[in-house]
Amino acid sequence: MQCKHAAHMDKIQPFRVMQLLAEARKLEAEGRSIIHMEVGEPDFDTPQPIIEAGIQALKEGRTHYTPATGEMALRQAISDYYRQQLHIDIAVERILITPGASGALQLVLSVLINPGEQVVMADPGYPCNRNFVYLLGGEPVTVDVSAQTHFQINADLLPDVWTEQCRALLLASPSNPTGTIIARKDMQAMIAYAHDHDAVVIVDEIYQGLCYQQPVYSALELSDDIFVINSFSKYFGMTGWRLGWVVAPEGYVGDLDKLAQNLYLAASTPAQVAAISAFNVETVQILQQRVEIYRQRRDYLIPELEALGFKVPIIPDGAFYIYADCSALTDDSLDFCQQVLHQAGVAITPGLDFGDNHPQKYIRFAYTTDLDSLKEGVRRLRTFIAG
Ligand SMILES: Cc1ncc(COP(=O)(O)O)c(C=O)c1O
Numbered sequence: 001m002q003c004k005h006a007a008h009m010d011k012i013q014p015f016r017v018m019q020l021l022a023e024a025r026k027l028e029a030e031g032r033s034i035i036h037m038e039v040g041e042p043d044f045d046t047p048q049p050i051i052e053a054g055i056q057a058l059k060e061g062r063t064h065y066t067p068a069t070g071e072m073a074l075r076q077a078i079s080d081y082y083r084q085q086l087h088i089d090i091a092v093e094r095i096l097i098t099p100g101a102s103g104a105l106q107l108v109l110s111v112l113i114n115p116g117e118q119v120v121m122a123d124p125g126y127p128c129n130r131n132f133v134y135l136l137g138g139e140p141v142t143v144d145v146s147a148q149t150h151f152q153i154n155a156d157l158l159p160d161v162w163t164e165q166c167r168a169l170l171l172a173s174p175s176n177p178t179g180t181i182i183a184r185k186d187m188q189a190m191i192a193y194a195h196d197h198d199a200v201v202i203v204d205e206i207y208q209g210l211c212y213q214q215p216v217y218s219a220l221e222l223s224d225d226i227f228v229i230n231s232f233s234k235y236f237g238m239t240g241w242r243l244g245w246v247v248a249p250e251g252y253v254g255d256l257d258k259l260a261q262n263l264y265l266a267a268s269t270p271a272q273v274a275a276i277s278a279f280n281v282e283t284v285q286i287l288q289q290r291v292e293i294y295r296q297r298r299d300y301l302i303p304e305l306e307a308l309g310f311k312v313p314i315i316p317d318g319a320f321y322i323y324a325d326c327s328a329l330t331d332d333s334l335d336f337c338q339q340v341l342h343q344a345g346v347a348i349t350p351g352l353d354f355g356d357n358h359p360q361k362y363i364r365f366a367y368t369t370d371l372d373s374l375k376e377g378v379r380r381l382r383t384f385i386a387g
Helices: 016-029 046-059 073-084 098-110 130-135 157-159 184-196 250-261 269-279 281-308 333-344 372-385
Strands: 095-098 118-123 141-142 165-174 200-204 227-231 244-247 321-325 362-366
Touching: 016 046, 016 281, 046 269, 046 281, 073 095, 073 157, 073 244, 073 269, 095 098, 095 250, 098 165, 098 200, 098 227, 098 244, 098 250, 098 362, 118 130, 141 157, 141 200, 165 184, 200 372, 269 281, 281 321, 281 372, 333 362
Parallel strands: 118 141, 118 165, 165 200, 200 227
Antiparallel strands: 095 244, 227 244, 321 362
16 A cells, blocks of 8 residues: 655654664664663653552552543642742642643644744754644744853844744743753743733743752743643653643633543543652652752763863753764764764764754763763763774
């Protein structure tokens, strides 16, 4: 049978880091040792209290659908978390549980975007966002960001790209791949700009728990009239459970609920019940120790990369990524990453995964592996670069 895919499929790019991971795994299956600095997921397993709660949920028969908006006790736990940790009052009704931040992004964008409408986002940025917009017949509009702008959009950059068709501004703080945080005053100015132009703001805060700069803030402090997306994947170490959430303006909750009922019915029930334990004192202690370990890895890796000839123009304040300028070592980061994988046994991600803004100059290093492995990775890179 001839395969005939929908036209929008021509615009969807593969997520190259997943292909790179597959290539690295193939080399490992052939007996090669690979240091993994490409994967954007914690090397730590899910904390034990959450696992135990998950097992208990299964034993108790929590295997049926929850409401599309999610398990009420989990929504309440998230509301409590905002109040206790960030001093923000969020009504439980505004919190919807989703299958990961991925599910939340698709849900929110699907409720908002008409064909032909534009969504403004940073380049470099999380690659799937563009593809979500294409699927809806929308148009991603990228703003080139650089070390000069802290690798984030700010309100001064918006007028140059803004058109009548702009319906949403999609931000991420801390960002993937750069780990940088949007300063509170910049966030405030962008929310004001978007609202003045009749557009909505969506802030992806999936890395919010992984912030190394205090005090941590959420964009929800600044407005009730924005969408904030978060997830149990990164800080909470639950990537494979597929669980996230969205905080929405009150007026959109009905639409989100209606679409969630159709798109995926509900997020995984055992995962939702387990995630209630993610906010226990015992779990939070485990998670905060991990934040400290990530910080130590970051602080080890940055000077080592600089000594190798990479430039790290901005110290990332969050997430577990370093977006390093490799132009002193190569003028083709994709080719460099391929060579490093095959010759040195180190997996790193070329800038090409994150957009069209000078991708050949950048490589993303994920410090989602232990310190000894990072040291071995640096040693291998040193040998490779010395040629
Ligand atoms: C910025 C950003 N948003 C969303 C996601 C999706 O995460 P998940 O669906 O696992 O919650 C990721 C995953 O890497 C990410 O980096």
